Amino acid sequence: MRLFTAVTLGRDIETRVTQELVRLRELAPRARWVRVEGLHLTLLFLGEVDRARLAELRAALLPLGTRHAPFTLSVGGGGSFGQPAHPRVLWADVRGDIAALKALQADTAAALLPLGFKSDYEDYAPHLTLARGKEHGDADLVQCVEALAGSTLGEGRVDRLILFESQGAHYVPRVEVPLTRAP
Template sequence: MRLFTAITLGKTLEARVTEELERLRALAPRARWVRVEGLHLTLLFLGEVDRARLGELRAALAPLGPRHAPFTLSVGGGGSFGSPSRPRVLWADVRGDVAALKALQADTAAALLPLGFKSDHDDYAPHLTLARGKEHGDADLVRCVEALSGRELGEGRVDRLILFESQGANYVPRVEVPLTRAP
């Protein structure tokens, strides 16, 4: 199983991002755009994991729920990764209670480290991936970055941590941990 931990941002924000993606697709028709049904913020990528380990992953993640309260994030603006003239990735900026998001990510990484899963990033930088360019980037994504400037896409409430299995373009929840600490 190809697994990763993530959060989702709710149906209202998904609907708003869907509208924005339709507008941006016209600016960069060759880019590979994310599917809104799979919209998420990855906390920790685990990679290929034997199905028999689901129980130990569930046990490691379950204690995180009572330690974290639900929180709100917003999405707006954006930027790109890669060459400024031929970006490889288009992303939207994540705002709001980013401190709570970073705390949840750090706690998730710490909980999974004893099981052999190490974070790829020393400093977690949350962003919402919207599109990917071809192998050497996509000059059309530059116009998308400009089009995102100053745009607010809305906000969403984060109330759970999810262990997803990636099945190609589909993401299947395997473990859900509600965030239950009182604010």
């Protein structure tokens, strides 16, 4: 199983990102655009994991729920990764209670480290990936960055940590951990 931990952002953000992607796709028709129903913020990528380890992962993740309260994030604006003239990735900025998101990410990484899963993030910088350019980037994504400036793509309540299995373009929840600590 190809696994990762993440949080989702809710229906409001999904709806508004869907609307925004219609406009952005016209500006960069060759880019590979995300599927809106798969919108998430990855906390930790685990990679290929034997199905037999699912119970062990569940046991490590479940205690995190009582240590974290639900929190609110918003999405808007954006930028790119790669060469400024030929970006490889287009992303939207994540705002709101970033401290709570970073704390959940750090706690998730710490809980899974004893099981052999190391975080890819030295300093977790949350962003919502919207599109990827070709191998050498896509100059059309520059227009998308400009189009995102000043945009507001909604607000969502994060109330659970999810261990997803990636099945190609589909993400299947394998473990859901409600965030239950009182704010």
